[in-house]
Amino acid sequence: RKYTIPYEEIGAEKLSELLHAFYKRVASHPQLKPIFPDDLTETIRKQIQFQTQYLGGPNIYTEEHGHPMLRARHIPFKITPDRAQAWLECMKEAMDEVGLEGKFREVYYQRLVLTANHMINSPNEDE
Numbered sequence: 080r081k082y083t084i085p086y087e088e089i090g091a092e093k094l095s096e097l098l099h100a101f102y103k104r105v106a107s108h109p110q111l112k113p114i115f116p117d118d119l120t121e122t123i124r125k126q127i128q129f130q131t132q133y134l135g136g137p138n139i140y141t142e143e144h145g146h147p148m149l150r151a152r153h154i155p156f157k158i159t160p161d162r163a164q165a166w167l168e169c170m171k172e173a174m175d176e177v178g179l180e181g182k183f184r185e186v187y188y189q190r191l192v193l194t195a196n197h198m199i200n201s202p203n204e205d206e
């Protein structure tokens with residue numbers, strides 16, 4: 080069977096729609112809003128670059144910012160298990176909004192679960 084690069088499967092336009100839908104939710108989430116900048120323009124731009132290469136597209140994040148070192152770049156922020164869950168909830172809702180479905184969605188989401196859990200660097204506030 081023919082292998083399609085996930086980035087080509089979703090396409091640049093849909094990926095951009097997804098990430099805009101995602102950050103719209105992040106911006107109003109009580110647990111996420113406080114750790115993100117008020118203006119998410121640059122955050123969205125970088126996340127589009129990152130997800131493009133994460134999904135097998137051109138390495139445009141690395142070209143501009145160097146090796147992702149994602150966990151290290153998240154160390155300045157308190158990433159608790161609750162916040163990882165909230166991040167994933169926002170992503171699930173964004174996937175619903177833009178109509179991502181089927182095997183592609185399942186595989187992409189499960190990969191994001193692993194990456195989100197890997198970012199956790201602090202216990203929940205009340206633990």
Ligand code: HEM
Nearest residue numbers: 114115122125126129144152156158162163166194195198
């Ligand atoms: C940056 C939070 C998971 C990819 C950031 C920033 C915050 C954040 C606060 C800084 C935003 C800015 O300064 O513009 C979180 C939280 C997560 C999470 C709470 C929950 C687990 C993830 C995951 C990925 C990811 C799963 C990738 C699949 C990125 C990227 C950046 C970023 C690429 C930009 C890094 C840079 O170049 O500055 N994240 N993040 N994050 N995050 Fe996350």
